[in-house]
Amino acid sequence: MPDRAAVGELAAGVIADLVTRKPDALVGVATGSSPLPVYAALAQRVRDGVTDVGRMRVCQLDEYVGLPPEHPQTYRAVIEEEVLRPLGLSAESFLGPDGTADDLPRACADYELALRDAGGVDLQLLGIGSDGHIGFNEPCSSFGSRTRVKTLTQQTRVDNARFFDSLDEVPWHVVTQGIATISEARHLVLVAAGESKAEAIALAVEGPLAAIVPASALQLHPHATVIVDEAAASHLK
Ligand code: F6R
Numbered sequence: 001m002p003d004r005a006a007v008g009e010l011a012a013g014v015i016a017d018l019v020t021r022k023p024d025a026l027v028g029v030a031t032g033s034s035p036l037p038v039y040a041a042l043a044q045r046v047r048d049g050v051t052d053v054g055r056m057r058v059c060q061l062d063e064y065v066g067l068p069p070e071h072p073q074t075y076r077a078v079i080e081e082e083v084l085r086p087l088g089l090s091a092e093s094f095l096g097p098d099g100t101a102d103d104l105p106r107a108c109a110d111y112e113l114a115l116r117d118a119g120g121v122d123l124q125l126l127g128i129g130s131d132g133h134i135g136f137n138e139p140c141s142s143f144g145s146r147t148r149v150k151t152l153t154q155q156t157r158v159d160n161a162r163f164f165d166s167l168d169e170v171p172w173h174v175v176t177q178g179i180a181t182i183s184e185a186r187h188l189v190l191v192a193a194g195e196s197k198a199e200a201i202a203l204a205v206e207g208p209l210a211a212i213v214p215a216s217a218l219q220l221h222p223h224a225t226v227i228v229d230e231a232a233a234s235h236l237k
Contacts, residue, residue: 001229004193008037010227011125011191015042016051018123018187023055025122026095026115028182029083030061030135031075032160034127034191036082043086053087059121060096062136062176065149069100073163097147097175108147108175115181124185128192131155132200132213136176139212143220145178179217188221193229201228202235 001007015038018025029035045051063075071077076096084094095114101107115121126134131153137145138153151173152160161167182188192201204215205226218224 001227003229004034004037005041007191007193007227007229008035008039008041011035011038011189012041012045014187014189014225015123015125016045016053019051019053019056022122023052024057026057026059026118026120028059028061028121028124028177028185029079030125030127031078031082032127034193034197035125037193038125038191039082039086046087053089056087056089057093057095057118058083058089059094059115059118061124061126061182062174063097063099064171065099065104065173065175066171067099074099099175104149104175108149111175111177112147112181121185123187123189124182126182126188126190126215128190128197128200128204128215129156130159130196130200132204132215134179134190134215134217135182136174137179137182137214139214141179141211141214143179143183143209143211143217146181147175147177150174150176179214183217183221186223188218188224190215190218190224190226191228192226192232195231195234197228197232198235201226201232202237206237 067074097111098107131139136150157170161170164170203213209216
């Protein structure tokens with residue numbers, strides 16, 4: 001695609017087609033900057049009256065551990081702001097893990113059950129880290145991993161510091177769906193834009209399957225779609 005807006009339009013179209021076929025589809029959403037044009041394009045479709053997402057359900061990919069619930073950078077707050085509110089969805093349409101729980105392993109297991117009880121994820125939207133991570137499955141995460149607590153790499157903390165007042169404020173720990181959890185979604189849609197993602201995209205799409213590149217797990221999925229702009233595609237053969 002020529003640019004990130006076009007990536008957003010195309011991915012929003014994929015979600016729109018899904019909810020047209022299955023109005024109560026469970027759509028997994030990612031945070032970070034890559035999916036923002038997708039949410040903007042989907043919201044535009046809703047405003048234009050061409051797509052009805054009124055019964056769509058939304059679930060969360062990952063969450064910081066230890067941020068107070070009122071912090072604007074909890075991923076729950078970001079999803080409310082960027083997805084639920086613009087699409088006119090209520091908090092009842094939303095499923096997410098509890099990053100503030102005292103018993104985090106229990107909260108992770110509960111989230112796995114909640115996803116299963118909801119019928120499984122129909123479409124999971126993903127971004128990709130410059131090191132090839134998906135969700136917060138950092139390099140060397142097991143392809144068999146389930147929802148669990150992970151420690152962020154310093155690189156990811158530095159990458160995400162732009163959303164906080166300082167690097168010190170960026171949490172060290174997160175709860176993330178595992179690679180096996182993510183792979184259970186019926187359709188994976190990964191979006192990426194910009195030169196900084198080009199190497200990760202080339203390794204994920206054309207490299208060998210490798211735990212060092214978590215996104216290479218998409219090669220094992222029966223229905224995975226990678227939507228990139230020209231800059232992010234620039235290292236593909
Ligand atoms: C966030 C997430 C991460 C981001 C990735 C890319 O929910 O799952 O894997 O998708 O860190 O972030 P951006 O899009 O900000 O470059």
